[in-house]
Amino acid sequence: MTTAARRIIDTLAPHARRLDSARIADLVDADAARPHDFALRIGGLYASFARQRFDRDARDALVALGDAAALPQAFRALFDGAIVNTSENRPALHVALRSALSDTAIARDAHAQAAEARVRMAELVAQLEASDVTDIVNVGIGGSDLGPRLVVDALKDFGTGRFRVHFLTNVDGSDAQHRLARLDPAKTAAILVSKTFGTQETLLNGAVVRDWLGGSERLYAVSANVPRAEAFGVAPERVLPMWDWVGGRYSLWSAVGFSIALAVGMDGFEALLAGAADMDAHALQAPIGENLPLLHALTGVWNRNALGLATHAVLPYDERLALLPAYLQQLVMESLGKSITPDGEAVGIDTVPVLWGGPGTNSQHSFFQALHQGTQTVPADFIGVVNPAHPHADNHAALLSNLLAQTEALANGYSADDAQKSYPGNRPSTLLLLDRLDPRSLGALIALYEHSVYAQSVLWGINAFDQWGVELGKRIAGELMPAVQGDDVAVADPVTRALLDEIRARRAR
């Protein structure tokens, strides 16, 4: 077992045993100051951990765990551009895209390159605004899609209205077919976003779009592999840079966010970065016990390793954040879905929970039954917004009432004479409450999750910035492609061979 795993078990096991039969409702009853003392406010973001299943002593132990795992030092190393992504021998300097909180040459240089790229991006935004273009198609997948897609959707109240922004992602040709069908190629610009410019889905969709546009005049690219983007036919003046020191799932703050800037304007984009920078400064400087991303991360480790909870739900009570769970699935599960340390050792304890979720109140009418009465306890992050950006006051009151009601019902449960109508309760949740949803608060919210993910990776002793687990499937798909296309090539796996025979036999001629 690794030192990190041993530290977690040794620190948390006594408290887990002590609190084995503890009930959240009793913890709240026994400690009048808990609702306030287990909450934090960072600018326009309030977080309550009062409905987690730990008490003050366990919370102190979590803070001590963060200290023993040297979380503050790990954050300093991240911001300073240390090689935190050891398997790829790279720093992870997404924070330099929005903050200047380090004096190291590498971090300053990254910050300067990011600023320079933003100036070029602003020029391209201005050129497009002055053109006849009405529609933008962002072609990308994973980190080259999910972040921009989330932000464009979440900030629809802040859109300039100058462009309609669309996202083309899936290699399934019906995505291109249907997305392009309603657009006019003469009035559409496409941005091919790919850090590597080697991603099958984006290259295939990019080729479809390039042909559909009838030329490369309105073809743009964002990539860390500029030569490949240019070889694809994108003019050099329309290629914006990315760098290997930014991970794809941490990249929306770079030119990968070109579509965001087109949707909300450069001012909106800068405000998004400013919100993330607020959270960066807080994550780097606040003591562990008052540090929101670190407490969020430690709570995650408590739920995973002390309580043994295998999944985690993200439940935004705001339709504009409906895409947040999908975005976080990549951020959290691609970053923390590891069982081996950088030294090649098995971690020895559970790491990432399966993250899932959906917006409230919709999900109350789908999967909440299982949250309330299912056999598994699912810890959740509930996210609400105090001030809406619409005039429908009764709707908003209903939304907030439901949000409060669900966290209360999950924690407290209810006993009825009929066991089928009883609720076990004791289901933990964190509540994140934004004063309002705007570019700045959204930037802070996303950065909170980024930093929580990094802190969890440090606690578990794993690398948050590589993703070797996605490679095997890509390689096999590449090998199978000729067979699927009808070539007579040898396929070793007997089940795959039988499935290919079935596909070939059923395929319409």
Ligand SMILES: O=P(O)(O)OC[C@H]1O[C@](O)(CO)[C@@H](O)[C@@H]1O
């Ligand atoms: O931006 P690219 O290089 O096209 O990669 C897209 C996505 O593919 C992945 O490598 C996973 O397959 C992600 O990490 C990344 O965000």
